[in-house]
Amino acid sequence: MKMLKVKSLFVNYGAVEALKNISLHIKEKEFVALIGSNGAGKTSLLNAIMGIVKPKDGEVIFNDKNITGFPPERKVKEKIALVLEGRRVFANMTVLENIEVGAFTSDNKNFIKRLKFIYDIFPVLKERSWQPAGMLSGGEQQMLAIARALISEPKLLLMDEPSMGLAPLVIKDVYEKLLILKETGLTIFLVEQNAAAALKYADRGYVLENGKIVLQGKSKELLEDNEIKRAYLGKEYKEKWER
Amino acid sequence: MQFFYSGITSGSIYALVAIGFNIIYNTTGIINFAQGEFVMLGGMFIYSMLYMMNIPFVLAFPVALFGAFVLGVIFERVFIRYVKVKSELNLITITIAGSIILRGLAMVIWGRDTLLVESFVPSKAINVYKGTITTDSLVVIGISLVISFLLTFFFKKTKYGKAFRACYEDKIAASVCGINVKAVVMFSFGIAAFLGAIAGVVVSPITYVTYSDGIMTGLKGFSAAVMGGLGSFWGGIFGGILLGVSESFFASVFPSGYKDAMAFLIILFILFFRPQGLFGRKKATRV
Numbered sequence: 276m277k278m279l280k281v282k283s284l285f286v287n288y289g290a291v292e293a294l295k296n297i298s299l300h301i302k303e304k305e306f307v308a309l310i311g312s313n314g315a316g317k318t319s320l321l322n323a324i325m326g327i328v329k330p331k332d333g334e335v336i337f338n339d340k341n342i343t344g345f346p347p348e349r350k351v352k353e354k355i356a357l358v359l360e361g362r363r364v365f366a367n368m369t370v371l372e373n374i375e376v377g378a379f380t381s382d383n384k385n386f387i388k389r390l391k392f393i394y395d396i397f398p399v400l401k402e403r404s405w406q407p408a409g410m411l412s413g414g415e416q417q418m419l420a421i422a423r424a425l426i427s428e429p430k431l432l433l434m435d436e437p438s439m440g441l442a443p444l445v446i447k448d449v450y451e452k453l454l455i456l457k458e459t460g461l462t463i464f465l466v467e468q469n470a471a472a473a474l475k476y477a478d479r480g481y482v483l484e485n486g487k488i489v490l491q492g493k494s495k496e497l498l499e500d501n502e503i504k505r506a507y508l509g510k511e512y513k514e515k516w517e518r
Numbered sequence: 519m520q521f522f523y524s525g526i527t528s529g530s531i532y533a534l535v536a537i538g539f540n541i542i543y544n545t546t547g548i549i550n551f552a553q554g555e556f557v558m559l560g561g562m563f564i565y566s567m568l569y570m571m572n573i574p575f576v577l578a579f580p581v582a583l584f585g586a587f588v589l590g591v592i593f594e595r596v597f598i599r600y601v602k603v604k605s606e607l608n609l610i611t612i613t614i615a616g617s618i619i620l621r622g623l624a625m626v627i628w629g630r631d632t633l634l635v636e637s638f639v640p641s642k643a644i645n646v647y648k649g650t651i652t653t654d655s656l657v658v659i660g661i662s663l664v665i666s667f668l669l670t671f672f673f674k675k676t677k678y679g680k681a682f683r684a685c686y687e688d689k690i691a692a693s694v695c696g697i698n699v700k701a702v703v704m705f706s707f708g709i710a711a712f713l714g715a716i717a718g719v720v721v722s723p724i725t726y727v728t729y730s731d732g733i734m735t736g737l738k739g740f741s742a743a744v745m746g747g748l749g750s751f752w753g754g755i756f757g758g759i760l761l762g763v764s765e766s767f768f769a770s771v772f773p774s775g776y777k778d779a780m781a782f783l784i785i786l787f788i789l790f791f792r793p794q795g796l797f798g799r800k801k802a803t804r805v
């Protein structure tokens with residue numbers, strides 16, 4: 276079943292056309308990555324889906340419900356969560372307070388159960404629960420940002436460049452957590468510049484260039500695509516011919 | 519020591535006004551120059567209810583505060599929310615316009631005369647270490663203390679208080695946590711007005727109420743907020759007390775007519791030498 280459908284989405288900032296006629300879909304329990312270089316429009320897409328920016332045209336359909344105009348706080352109630360680019364944890368609040376704020380729309384009954392689930396996946400957050408989030412390392416902040424999104428019990432998790440600014444080993448760590456979450460039935464849609472990492476873990480991928488989707492397919496196929504190898508994986512044609 | 523006791527009394531008022539400034543500064547990044555008018559309105563409300571409607575104080579007090587809260591919310595809805603270009607300069611200008619309107623309305627409604635408010639508690643001077651303190655002052659100090667602790671509790675322990683702090687730190691991150699940021703901004707105006715009105719009510723038996731009181735109270739509270747570091751909650755309280763005490767020390771040495779100049783000397787001094795305030799820290803920013 277198609278959980279999320281984006282239909283002919285356009286986003287403008289004044290005269291800048293950031294997204295031009297974007298259509299895509301995410302099926303339930305899928306892990307989908309959209310890759311694109313800096314300025315391609317990845318953040319604009321997630322922000323438009325979440326309601327942080329208003330699309331100029333087009334529709335966002337979630338579980339057959341048209342949620343296009345909904346502000347972010349209503350998207351959360353519809354069970355969509357977004358991990359923002361750059362993590363944006365509340366630096367002066369403790370780790371636990373960050374998670375509590377993430378639970379703003381949820382009822383208190385499930386909080387303890389949910390928190391335990393999150394601490395089981397991210398034990399480091401449990402150890403640091405009384406520290407200000409600003410004191411965490413980049414990787415830990417990314418885990419916290421994910422935890423803050425998860426506590427609202429989303430059906431669909433959107434992520435904006437989870438690997439940004441992280442060391443390769445930490446990136447691996449973050450993506451492996453995402454696979455664990457996928458196992459629990461979560462649907463994941465993330466956007467990345469780091470195509471190698473994203474496509475290694477995702478089931479399916481889209482490629483965004485200058486606000487347009489230029490390619491889509493299974494992650495394995497995309498990883499084999501010459502154009503992608505050249506543009507996103509830093510491998511030259513030459514290298515390929517030499518083999 | 520006497521200057522110290524009267525300083526703490528006026529300082530408590532400045533502290534409440536400074537917290538009002540800080541709450542709005544934290545959610546909107548602007549200085550609400552109408553903050554002082556809410557102090558004046560608190561006094562006017564309590565005067566009207568006590569002497570024009572003969573409502574007993576125990577009822578009049580909460581009603582005055584609630585009225586101010588509602589007025590603060592309306593103020594945000596009317597003056598702030600629909601501003602097209604929300605630059606800080608535009609918004610600040612609008613709060614100044616709002617303050618002029620509120621003051622003008624107060625003059626029309628309550629007139630230009632100073633209105634007398636009697637003490638809420640039996641008025642008595644109590645001997646304390648090397649000086650006296652009046653029961654009226656004790657009410658002011660006590661209520662300010664209680665309010666400070668209640669607010670701390672609200673911000674540290676309650677779900678909504680944490681949502682406010684999340685908005686202070688990052689509005690977009692707060693909104694994706696499911697918080698209605700517009701509502702938080704609206705409520706922060708309500709709470710700021712509420713705090714202003716508390717100050718206005720408790721100080722009314724000491725200073726009485728005049729429609730034009732808001733300007734000076736607002737500026738003093740602003741000085742206190744700047745002194746403590748804009749946006750810092752306890753900074754505002756310390757700033758208020760410090761300002762009150764230094765002002766009253768100043769008045770015990772120089773002719774008291776110059777007392778008000780003290781606040782502005784302090785502002786200039788702080789802005790020159792320590793713009794982040796005595797207790798302020800720079801807002802944590804990351805890219």
Ligand SMILES: Nc1ncnc2c1ncn2[C@@H]1O[C@H](COP(=O)(O)OP(=O)(O)O)[C@@H](O)[C@H]1O
Nearest residue numbers: 288291293311312313314315316317318319320
């Ligand atoms: N708030 C904004 N105002 C104006 N232009 C913007 C804004 N945000 C993004 N853009 C522009 O839109 C395009 C897409 O940006 P963005 O969605 O951030 O790309 P990405 O996340 O892929 O790096 C870029 O050309 C960028 O300069």
Ligand SMILES: [Mg+2]
Nearest residue numbers: 317318319360
């Ligand atoms: Mg981006």
